[in-house]
Amino acid sequence: MTRIIMHGCNGKMGQVITGICANDPDCEIVAGIDISDHIKTNTYPVFTDINTCDVDADVVIDFASAKAVDGLLDFCEKRALPLVLCTTGLSEEQLARVKKHSEKTAVLRSANMSLGINMLLKVLKEVSKTLAPAGFDIEIVEKHHNQKVDAPSGTALALADSINDALDSEYHYVYDRSQVRQKRDPKEIGISAVRGGSIVGDHEIIFAGNDEVITITHTAYSKALFANGAVQAAKFLAGKPAGMYDMSQVI
Numbered sequence: 001m002t003r004i005i006m007h008g009c010n011g012k013m014g015q016v017i018t019g020i021c022a023n024d025p026d027c028e029i030v031a032g033i034d035i036s037d038h039i040k041t042n043t044y045p046v047f048t049d050i051n052t053c054d055v056d057a058d059v060v061i062d063f064a065s066a067k068a069v070d071g072l073l074d075f076c077e078k079r080a081l082p083l084v085l086c087t088t089g090l091s092e093e094q095l096a097r098v099k100k101h102s103e104k105t106a107v108l109r110s111a112n113m114s115l116g117i118n119m120l121l122k123v124l125k126e127v128s129k130t131l132a133p134a135g136f137d138i139e140i141v142e143k144h145h146n147q148k149v150d151a152p153s154g155t156a157l158a159l160a161d162s163i164n165d166a167l168d169s170e171y172h173y174v175y176d177r178s179q180v181r182q183k184r185d186p187k188e189i190g191i192s193a194v195r196g197g198s199i200v201g202d203h204e205i206i207f208a209g210n211d212e213v214i215t216i217t218h219t220a221y222s223k224a225l226f227a228n229g230a231v232q233a234a235k236f237l238a239g240k241p242a243g244m245y246d247m248s249q250v251i
Helices: 012-022 066-079 092-101 115-131 154-166 224-237
Strands: 002-007 027-033 059-062 083-085 106-109 137-144 172-174 188-195 201-209 212-220 243-245
Touching: 002 012, 002 224, 012 027, 012 224, 027 224, 059 066, 059 224, 066 083, 066 092, 083 224, 092 106, 106 224, 115 154, 115 201, 115 212, 115 224, 137 154, 154 188, 154 201
Parallel strands: 002 027, 002 059, 059 083, 083 106, 106 243, 137 188, 172 188
Antiparallel strands: 137 201, 201 212
16 A cells, blocks of 8 residues: 655645545555645644654655745655655746756656646647648647636646657747737747636647647546546655656556
8 A cells, every 4th residue: 555645735636635545445645744734624644844744654745835845855855755746836946956856766747647638748749740840830728727826837838848849949938929019930839828717727739820720628627637647646656766757657
């Protein structure tokens, strides 16, 4: 059985993962970490200070906030704990630290934990190699709920990176055209963010050519698909040697 520490256990994703693990005989949440202890129904101890958590575990799942990642990395390094890092909106400095941290401990980082998105990342590489040289413009529109603080989403950036990698990194990203009055650069990927209501997650990749448009869309209808992916990733990562892993290896 995989013993899990849930970082951000009292957040929305933390509670969804708690419910999944409660019905999974192959894993168990043995402790939670959260700055808030307002939820009293957890069946595991919750620590509001990560440094006081002394529960033995095999892996940590993180669905907290970017500002908590530095302390989390310190904790995992001291305990030699593998980490499934799901928080998005990390700074370049934090990303560099995560990479360095993976030299000592196993880290699985993905901007999106869903099976569909990770298959889409692969598909886009092939689509882009055909359509971009044919002159198709590329735009990404992502939509999320009104409580999401980072924009664009980590998934939108991952989709853009997947496309750009396939195109020898010749493209640059444009997030806002309101301050520039000029024609669209053919070597750009436009990324737009929409925030509203309770949208779980919607990503639309548009390939716009002359007289035809191809649109690929992924829609998440609940947070359960991300939570399921994180749990499967935790099972996969437990016991793995140091290094950077991603969802493509899990699926």
